[in-house]
Amino acid sequence: MRLWKYICEAGKKEVETQKPQGQQAVDLTGTVAKHYNELQEAGLETRKDSRIFFLRNFNNWIKSVVIGETINRLRDENTSDLKVSVLDLCAGKGGDLLKWRKGRISKLICADIAETSVEQSEVRYNDMVDKNSRDRYPQPIFKAEFIAADCTKKRLKDLYKDPSTEFDLCSCQFSFHYCFESIQQAEMMLRNACECLRLGGYFIGTTPNSYEILHRLRQTTDNSFGNDVYRITYQSDDIENIPLFGAKYNFHLEGVVDCPEFLVNFQALEKLAEEFGMKLVLRKPFAEYFKEKSEHGDHSSLLRKMKALETYPADRESNLVSEKPEDYKTVEAVVKHLQESDDQAADDRHRRPVKVGTLSQAEWEATTIYCVFVFQKVVDKRTGQTFTPKNQETHKRPADDQNRTDLSESKTQKLT
Numbered sequence: 001m002r003l004w005k006y007i008c009e010a011g012k013k014e015v016e017t018q019k020p021q022g023q024q025a026v027d028l029t030g031t032v033a034k035h036y037n038e039l040q041e042a043g044l045e046t047r048k049d050s051r052i053f054f055l056r057n058f059n060n061w062i063k064s065v066v067i068g069e070t071i072n073r074l075r076d077e078n079t080s081d082l083k084v085s086v087l088d089l090c091a092g093k094g095g096d097l098l099k100w101r102k103g104r105i106s107k108l109i110c111a112d113i114a115e116t117s118v119e120q121s122e123v124r125y126n127d128m129v130d131k132n133s134r135d136r137y138p139q140p141i142f143k144a145e146f147i148a149a150d151c152t153k154k155r156l157k158d159l160y161k162d163p164s165t166e167f168d169l170c171s172c173q174f175s176f177h178y179c180f181e182s183i184q185q186a187e188m189m190l191r192n193a194c195e196c197l198r199l200g201g202y203f204i205g206t207t208p209n210s211y212e213i214l215h216r217l218r219q220t221t222d223n224s225f226g227n228d229v230y231r232i233t234y235q236s237d238d239i240e241n242i243p244l245f246g247a248k249y250n251f252h253l254e255g256v257v258d259c260p261e262f263l264v265n266f267q268a269l270e271k272l273a274e275e276f277g278m279k280l281v282l283r284k285p286f287a288e289y290f291k292e293k294s295e296h297g298d299h300s301s302l303l304r305k306m307k308a309l310e311t312y313p314a315d316r317e318s319n320l321v322s323e324k325p326e327d328y329k330t331v332e333a334v335v336k337h338l339q340e341s342d343d344q345a346a347d348d349r350h351r352r353p354v355k356v357g358t359l360s361q362a363e364w365e366a367t368t369i370y371c372v373f374v375f376q377k378v379v380d381k382r383t384g385q386t387f388t389p390k391n392q393e394t395h396k397r398p399a400d401d402q403n404r405t406d407l408s409e410s411k412t413q414k415l416t
């Protein structure tokens with residue numbers, strides 16, 4: 001508790017000292033909302049031609065796995081016919097609607113600061129319901145509610161049609177970091193994520209891994225690192241004195257994002273979450289999460305179905321997503337090695353070219369900035385009631401240095 005008090009006080013002080021003298025601190029939520037509101041929704045064809053086609057699919061695969069596994073876990077820990085109710089915090093244009101449908105949830109509330117995105121997600125949802133009703137065998141589809149609000153400043157509970165709504169799951173994908181602008185915003189975001197969760201409910205998400213970002217920043221001399229797909233530029237030269245809140249950097253992702261973001265201090269996040277009865281169950285860098293989950297049969301076939309990896313070698317070199325040979329240097333060596341072992345094992349008639357699924361090095365470096373997190377509500381702060389899951393896995397918090405990625409690590413999966 002003393003540590004937490006220290007974190008809070010330090011956080012508040014930092015926010016104060018960051019304000020230019022005699023002025024209000026610049027509030028960046030407006031900039032973020034404007035950016036996402038103006039973002040055009042690319043059609044399927046445009047997306048296919050994109051330099052980050054596989055990166056986007058890969059990130060989508062990670063979301064599918066964490067969402068799918070958490071819904072399964074909820075049903076395991078409760079009853080198999082649990083009517084799952086979900087809050088999609090910073091839901092954007094509704095990119096996860098199909099995942100919720102696949103998870104057979106019963107109720108969804110989507111909230112986002114960008115009004116245009118909220119409208120688009122509602123249209124998408126209505127199209128999905130319409131299309132389903134015209135199907136020969138319509139399936140039940142979850143009820144949905146859409147809210148345009150700054151989730152770091154507005155208490156969402158006051159905006160729900162039914163303020164007594166309880167959720168089994170809150171999902172915040174690729175968005176949580178925006179709330180680390182200030183302690184007040186982080187507190188409000190966590191309040192929104194956790195206060196309406198029922199005991200045993202989960203708060204899951206994907207967010208940039210600040211350990212990884214700092215590790216990469218320390219290897220540069222100009223506060224900036226990246227490649228032709230992404231770039232991170234930290235606000236100041238002083239990377240040894242990172243503020244707990246408001247540690248701003250600019251994030252650029254080719255053709256999709258160009259926005260101020262904030263480093264998430266995971267210790268502060270855990271402490272803040274504790275105030276809402278939440279316990280960290282898992283935090284894993286994407287590289288590690290991919291390695292673990294891609295070995296699982298269902299997830300591995302989903303990788304293919306979602307086109308989350310690029311086939312290497314391609315039929316023609318010009319079919320590769322990157323024109324730079326160095327983007328395929330590691331995978332080239334892996335294929336060579338696999339081909340040699342296959343050739344030794346097979347006789348002449350059965351020799352076949354080895355193909356693997358992979359990501360170009362530049363996309364791999366971009367996606368491995370992120371990590372997955374899972375919290376569970378283990379204490380109801382109002383009643384003091386506690387929750388002990390049926391299959392409690394003892395969570396070992398990863399040491400900070402285990403939260404970094406070895407970029408030469410294999411990112412391939414044999415296809416044939």
Ligand SMILES: C[S@@+](CC[C@H](N)C(=O)[O-])C[C@H]1O[C@@H](n2cnc3c(N)ncnc32)[C@H](O)[C@@H]1O
Binds near residue numbers: 094095111113149175
């Ligand atoms: C990278 S997008 C992710 C969208 C969606 N979760 C997904 O995975 O497809 C980040 C989203 O966070 C939203 N966002 C940023 N700051 C926010 C805030 N303060 N309150 C609510 N939404 C916010 C943006 O409008 C945007 O839709």
